[in-house]
Amino acid sequence: MLDSFQIELSGVPIYLQIRDQMLQAIGAGLAKPGERMPTMRQVAIALRVDLNTVKHAYDALARTGAVEVQPARGTFVAEHPPPLDLAMQKARVNDLAHRAIASAKTIGADPLQVARRIIEINAESGGQE
Known part of the structure; x- marks a missing residue:
């Protein structure tokens, strides 16, 4: 999944770029419900960005309901889409x-x-x- 990710110098904050690319991957079925997401460290290394930036992106993903964070297990694609708010x-x-x-x-x-x-x-x- 990370192979297609790239950071652009577009003025859009890096954490938003990561969040949006992950949402696109989930929407396109590259990451399926229940599937474990790459670790924050893996993302940081692959994209050559600060680990805190990736954490910010993962926190934003969790707030959308697209992923679920399971302490000591990892981050997983949500089984069900979040309810429409x-x-x-x-x-x-x-x-x-x-x-x-x-x-x-x-x-x-x-x-x-x-x-x-x-x-x-x-x-x-x-x-x-």
């Missing part, structure tokens, strides 16, 4: 929107152009607006 969902969408805007500005792109492209890609993949 509308306030938390709204906060996540806002967080994602702010990160998309920051990323767009970092590369000199117009955030509205990025938003339009997201809608186009979603429509092309059969998604709804």
Whole structure:
């Protein structure tokens, strides 16, 4: 799973990049429910980042309910997705929107152009607006 992870100098905090890439891996089925996640040390070494940064990412993952921390055993992909919390969902969408805007500005792109492209890609993949 860690083979595809990479840290970018995009202005997005490293712990968020790690959290988001792990969420993507879980969503894509690369890490299945009940499966043990890589240790924080393994992630830190593979990505060449500070162990505290990885701990921050794992703590954020646990807060989302995507993983479960079992003391003395490790961190595991949650068996069941967390229940839908509308306030938390709204906060996540806002967080994602702010990160998309920051990323767009970092590369000199117009955030509205990025938003339009997201809608186009979603429509092309059969998604709804």
